[in-house]
Amino acid sequence: MREKNFKDYHLSEEITRALTVLKYNHPTEVQKEVIPKALEKFDMIVKSQTGSGKTASFAIPICEMMEWEEKKPQTLVLTPTRELAVQVREDITNIGRFKRIKAMAVYGKEPFSKQKEELKQKTHVVVGTPGRTMDHIERGTLELDKIKFLIIDEADEMLNMGFIDEVEAIIKELPKDRVTMVFSATLPKDVDNLCHQYMKNPIPIEIAADGVTTNTIEHAVIEVKEDDKISLLKDVTVVENPDSCIIFCRTKENVESVYAELENDNYTCERLHGGLDQEDRFAVMDGFKAGNFRYLVATDVAARGIDIDYVSLIINYDVPMEKEGYVHRTGRTGRAGNQGKAITFATPYEGKFLKAIERYIGFEIPAMDVPKQEVVTSGKAAFEEKISGRRVVRNNKTARINKDITKLHFSGGKKKKLRAVDFVGTISNIPGVTADDIGIITIQDNLTYVDILNGKGSIVIQAMENTTVKGKKLKVSQALK
Ligand code: AMP
Secondary structure, eight states, X not given: OOOOOGGGGXXXXXXXXXXXXXXXXXXXXHHHHHHHHHHTTOOEEEEOOTTXXXXXXXXXXXXXXXXXXXXXXXXXXXXXXXXXXXXXXXXXXXXXXXXXXXXXXXXTTSOHHHHHHHHHSOOSEEEXXXXXXXXXXXXXXXXXXXXXXXXXXXXXXXXXXXXHHHHHHHHHHSOSSSEEEEEESSOOHHHHHHHHHHSSSOEEXXXXXXXXXXXXXXXXXXXXXXXXXXXXXXXXXXXXXXXXXXXXXXXXXXXXHHHHHHHHTTOOEEEEOTTSOHHHHHXXXXXHHHTSOSEEEXXXXXXXXXXXXXXXXXXXXXXXXXXXHHHHHHTTSSGGGOOEEEEEEEOGGGHHHHHHHHHHHTSOOOBOOOOOHHHHHHHHHHHHHHHHSOOOOSOOHHHHHTTTOEEEEESOOGGGTOOHHHHHHHHHTSTTOOGGGEEEEEEOSSOEEEEEOTTOHHHHHHHHTTOOBTTBOOOEEEOOO
């Protein structure tokens, strides 16, 4: 049978172009199931693992179905963590880039007022964590009357984190006439109940767990005493010499001590756990994605949903206590068809957790020997060389899609009574530039950002030196971010 192609879904030119730039050539299993049904507006309960392409499975049809002219949000995506909210927002923005889909994320710990201002602008998709989303609803800063699509991502984790009541409260506020899609790796009873209470004949979709994720990961376990773990870690990293590696620990104390040890040994490394500021957490994630360092030491906060293009090695410094945690942690590698390796350190005490994990994943994790000293010694030179060089990021999707886009900063906004049409009118009058070259416009009180597409940023900057917007002379420069 011919391999399915995105063309089969008759997507618009703008979405198709984005998929080409992102190098999404063929739909993954979950996308084959979800995209056609979503386009026909069916409710769905989708059981699938992260790493299977599930974000794009809803992001593609959602971007396709958004009405660009509508100012108020048409889609609400709920996610359990802030990191995931930011990730989903980025995926939707990439896929919707050429259609100029505006997606924003709302989550705690970021100033409410900043999000409130952003929500006043045209926004097609809001991605939020339940607490902050409810806050916006209660304070009237998130309007729901145009919401036509609700996506609940990682519903099982919402339950684990105690968000299920908030999710239910949000659902009750939404228009009844909407499409609801629920994504979950597992379907605990409470999630299932919630689905049946608030969804219309949802279609159950189950994607076998051994899809893209597990087939491409080589699993191994090394038995070790607690006190020997740190020296084992150093030996394993020398022998494996990964391009990039996440080391998972159970507690933030362990993260801190492992991080301190590696840092002391000149590993290029960073750490991530719930005790750090949100801003620091994002900075670390961005730095890892950009290839600024090779080793990330993290608790499970980093394990869920986060899409880092290529992690070659996962080390479970501690065995995860929850069997699902193992799947989520190891799912950070071997993504989208890449090969990956997952090595778990287990003390005899941790053996019982390991047994539960093996029952859950359905196979025994092969035992691996402690690396021999001569192998460690002979690997040292190659290891030192790699650690001193920068990691080359092979596939930065966001960078690729933004390649031809320049964000311009105009020194005037709402207080000068400027509106989006004024910018579109002025810019599309510049010779060689059309309305199709103008992307998302964000107008604040005293400034405006305009995305210029198709590599035409410099033409616009130059022309604006002698051009006014609605009779007003504005300073125009390339925005910093
Ligand atoms: P997710 O399960 O949403 O976390 O996605 C896993 C990874 O697969 C992400 O890096 C996506 O960008 C990538 N991906 C999603 N769909 C496709 C596709 N059709 N072809 C290639 N890569 C994809």
